[in-house]
Amino acid sequence: MEKVGVYDELDNLKATELRLGLPGTEETVSCGKSNKRALPNNTEKEIESTGKTETASPPKAQIVGWPPVRSYRKNNIQTKKNESEGQGNYVKVSMDGAPYLRKIDLTMYKQYPELMKSLENMFKFSVGEYFEREGYKGSDFVPTYEDKDGDWMLVGDVPWEMFVSSCKRLRIMKGSEVKGLGCGV
Amino acid sequence: MGLRFPPKVLEHILSFIDSNEDRNSVSLVCKSWFETERKTRKRVFVGNCYAVSPAAVTRRFPEMRSLTLKGKPHFADYNLVPDGWGGYAWPWIEAMAAKSSSLEEIRMKRMVVTDECLEKIAASFKDFKVLVLTSCEGFSTDGIAAIAATCRNLRVLELRECIVEDLGGDWLSYFPESSTSLVSLDFSCLDSEVKISDLERLVSRSPNLKSLKLNPAVTLDGLVSLLRCAPQLTELGTGSFAAQLKPEAFSKLSEAFSNCKQLQSLSGLWDVLPEYLPALYSVCPGLTSLNLSYATVRMPDLVELLRRCSKLQKLWVMDLIEDKGLEAVASYCKELRELRVFPSEPDLDATNIPLTEQGLVFVSKGCRKLESVLYFCVQFTNAALFTIARKRPNLKCFRLCVIEPFAPDYKTNEPLDKGFKAIAEGCRDLRRLSVSGLLSDKAFKYIGKHAKKVRMLSIAFAGDSDLMLHHLLSGCQSLKKLEIRDCPFGDTALLEHAAKLETMRSLWMSSCFVSFGACKLLSQKMPRLNVEVIDEHPPESRPESSPVERIYIYRTVAGPRMDTPEFVWTIHKNPENGVSHLAIK
Numbered sequence: 001m002e003k004v005g006v007y008d009e010l011d012n013l014k015a016t017e018l019r020l021g022l023p024g025t026e027e028t029v030s031c032g033k034s035n036k037r038a039l040p041n042n043t044e045k046e047i048e049s050t051g052k053t054e055t056a057s058p059p060k061a062q063i064v065g066w067p068p069v070r071s072y073r074k075n076n077i078q079t080k081k082n083e084s085e086g087q088g089n090y091v092k093v094s095m096d097g098a099p100y101l102r103k104i105d106l107t108m109y110k111q112y113p114e115l116m117k118s119l120e121n122m123f124k125f126s127v128g129e130y131f132e133r134e135g136y137k138g139s140d141f142v143p144t145y146e147d148k149d150g151d152w153m154l155v156g157d158v159p160w161e162m163f164v165s166s167c168k169r170l171r172i173m174k175g176s177e178v179k180g181l182g183c184g185v
Numbered sequence: 186m187g188l189r190f191p192p193k194v195l196e197h198i199l200s201f202i203d204s205n206e207d208r209n210s211v212s213l214v215c216k217s218w219f220e221t222e223r224k225t226r227k228r229v230f231v232g233n234c235y236a237v238s239p240a241a242v243t244r245r246f247p248e249m250r251s252l253t254l255k256g257k258p259h260f261a262d263y264n265l266v267p268d269g270w271g272g273y274a275w276p277w278i279e280a281m282a283a284k285s286s287s288l289e290e291i292r293m294k295r296m297v298v299t300d301e302c303l304e305k306i307a308a309s310f311k312d313f314k315v316l317v318l319t320s321c322e323g324f325s326t327d328g329i330a331a332i333a334a335t336c337r338n339l340r341v342l343e344l345r346e347c348i349v350e351d352l353g354g355d356w357l358s359y360f361p362e363s364s365t366s367l368v369s370l371d372f373s374c375l376d377s378e379v380k381i382s383d384l385e386r387l388v389s390r391s392p393n394l395k396s397l398k399l400n401p402a403v404t405l406d407g408l409v410s411l412l413r414c415a416p417q418l419t420e421l422g423t424g425s426f427a428a429q430l431k432p433e434a435f436s437k438l439s440e441a442f443s444n445c446k447q448l449q450s451l452s453g454l455w456d457v458l459p460e461y462l463p464a465l466y467s468v469c470p471g472l473t474s475l476n477l478s479y480a481t482v483r484m485p486d487l488v489e490l491l492r493r494c495s496k497l498q499k500l501w502v503m504d505l506i507e508d509k510g511l512e513a514v515a516s517y518c519k520e521l522r523e524l525r526v527f528p529s530e531p532d533l534d535a536t537n538i539p540l541t542e543q544g545l546v547f548v549s550k551g552c553r554k555l556e557s558v559l560y561f562c563v564q565f566t567n568a569a570l571f572t573i574a575r576k577r578p579n580l581k582c583f584r585l586c587v588i589e590p591f592a593p594d595y596k597t598n599e600p601l602d603k604g605f606k607a608i609a610e611g612c613r614d615l616r617r618l619s620v621s622g623l624l625s626d627k628a629f630k631y632i633g634k635h636a637k638k639v640r641m642l643s644i645a646f647a648g649d650s651d652l653m654l655h656h657l658l659s660g661c662q663s664l665k666k667l668e669i670r671d672c673p674f675g676d677t678a679l680l681e682h683a684a685k686l687e688t689m690r691s692l693w694m695s696s697c698f699v700s701f702g703a704c705k706l707l708s709q710k711m712p713r714l715n716v717e718v719i720d721e722h723p724p725e726s727r728p729e730s731s732p733v734e735r736i737y738i739y740r741t742v743a744g745p746r747m748d749t750p751e752f753v754w755t756i757h758k759n760p761e762n763g764v765s766h767l768a769i770k
Contacts, residue, residue, distance in 0.1 A: 063590070065263030065264045068586060077481075
């Protein structure tokens, strides 16, 4: 039920549209009811919804804060699982501005360039070039990670193996926040 | 007539009234009752730390001995509130240190507490007895050490699911040898190992110790020796149960548990191997509370344990218990009042979850005293909800999380409207409700109409339009807290029912379709509400009609808060930002 509203700045609206889709993609991801959430419509009366059968198709992306399980609990169960299964080292990846997170398995990569490429593909951005002194140059995006001590570090500074063993999660920072990491932006 | 109660008589009568709701009513009767009540209130509860100023509270209640404070909105638990939003404990602690130095108890939930705060508490309150921090953050083990070292009459120190900067296990050694007053110690959320010998000595010299909750770093050996020092415990949170199974270890553990004849509550049990569970059998008949939600134990072993727990009133468990396990609970645990079933794989990707709606139906049928439910399940049916409502009209708290967003009744493909209607209509005493699954506006019409006592309502991925919010805000007479995410309603209902918001503690909306213009209008219309737009992109940089990411609205007598970060917009920060051409009724 797509109704074009009375808004002038349609492009702007589409850019800020709230929907379950990654930036840069046009279809909504999996979770059904895609047409209901196309545009806000304040004058709409009750819409009869008789059984939306669109159940999800794999793979599902993560929705922030869903299911509603406290991080404390999530961390306690997941770390145990990873340790016991001994396979895969899945870490969450968030990108500033993206509505939800992804997960990647760090054991699937052998070095930084492979990881960067995969991230660039996943989130449709590019990360610039890495310099030992100045960090990442040539892009608004900077890859960072949270290490075991809870500190946020620049991806690429430490040897790969050390990175894999200490990385708890990744965050691709964007724009003004990046300045603090001493990157040439 | 001129009959007046002498204040002393009124004071005496009021000393029997504990409930703050009743005391609030008392204080509305007349000025002298207000005065007498405020001078005698010892336990103060502030549900939203920004609703009232610390100065106002310390001024009104000079005899305050216990303060409970809540900070961040509930959805902060699920990472929906960005870091740095607020909820700082410092202004409160500073105010109380200056004006209420005989304060004995502080309980805080979802607040930012620094080491400075803890040091100030330790230094300022001579007879400090109770510190309970739930889901708090911002402090390190150094702050805990300060409390341990200085508070000579400390009875309760509980850190529940806090995020603590863990600098090591030394903090425990700061309890002086003269400290013998401990009744409850909970450090289950800390990572570092503490010296077991220090802990043993502390426990041995604390004859009043009733509750002890260890962190996972405490080994089984440590647990055994601690139980030997404190067989009088009524509440125990074990450390990690992961250890090589040695026959002597098992029998030592068994023996230690069997000596704890007063144990009523058991939790922790991280990584417990099924082979160790029989060590717990001796305490099962006395248990009223059991938290197995971190124990990755499977159904048959769980049932062996649970069938011995005939007095169990509270059970927290993972979905590994399966429908069959819950069927067993329904037949053995007849005293059950509270059930929480957590997902063992809290991801949308999760497959093979062995639990269906049937499990909850079993428990609803078999446990007559069941009044509180939190249940995670992939899918649900209206039929199950009908049964639950019919069998358990005494439910007070019903939180159903259908993990699959927009999941309809999987047998009929209909929305779950009718099922939740049955719950709202049938469970007259329902105080807390969380809905999920495929729901149309109709569901909210029923909830608005029938859920007369619901105070807290949580909604995600539901509804079709503004009508949903309209039904809720025009019905739900007792509504105090409403939190909504990812629902397609907009400005109209919100603005139409603005007055209702002053009767509530707070309203949270995220990923809905409320425009920035409406937020501004609401801020202007309702000066006694704080309207916060929490958006990582400044809303002023976008057209007024564009939706904002999150809104948090709460009533307050403290006025605008001065500690908002950059990403929180309020009208007070931008007073020249009047409402433009957006004309909404």
